[in-house]
Amino acid sequence: MAATTSNEVMEQKPHLSTGDVIVVENLWRTYDMGSEQVHALRGVSLNIKHNEYVAIMGPSGSGKSTLMNLIGCLDTPTQGRYWLNDQLVSELNDDELARIRNKEIGFVFQTFNLLARASSLHNVELPLIYNGTPAAARMERAIESLTNVGLADRMHHKPN
Ligand SMILES: Nc1ncnc2c1ncn2[C@@H]1O[C@H](COP(=O)(O)OP(=O)(O)OP(=O)(O)O)[C@@H](O)[C@H]1O
Ligand SMILES: [Mg+2]
Known part of the structure; x- marks a missing residue:
């Protein structure tokens, strides 16, 4: 498959409506425990709009903290994409994420x-x-x- 430029990736963004501040597409987070792999998130997708209040609920161990750490740019996904304010943050390195946490998102x-x-x-x-x-x-x-x-x-x- 031909390499995709970051512009092309931006165009593939799944949300169509304006006003989305958080767009999460097919997010996976797998913890490698040596002998076994823990799939804390298996393909989570969601959109959150400006001024929208969202509660993430679920049983203990269902992956709420794992998802919050990804949305808060404290962690990066094993697979999938995350746009914050139209920026593809799931591809950023630690230093770039630190800048996003300083400028774009509170936790x-x-x-x-x-x-x-x-x-x-x-x-x-x-x-x-x-x-x-x-x-x-x-x-x-x-x-x-x-x-x-x-x-x-x-x-x-x-x-x-
Ligand atoms: N750092 C880690 N290393 C290995 N496994 C982890 C790690 N963090 C979480 N997990 C595992 O991932 C799964 C999801 O955990 P997570 O902490 O995200 O759940 P939670 O919904 O926040 O639970 P709680 O309601 O108890 O806070 C669990 O099976 C947990 O044991
Ligand atoms: Mg938790």
């Missing part, structure tokens, strides 16, 4: 994953350090965000 972990020794202000401004926002601007935005959620009086407190 609230059940366990928060805050830095225990850093103030709430520093925890909030951290992603802005990685994307190169100047110190004064990121301080301003972090204070504004904490103020918006009623945490202005706690900005110098640590998470605990």
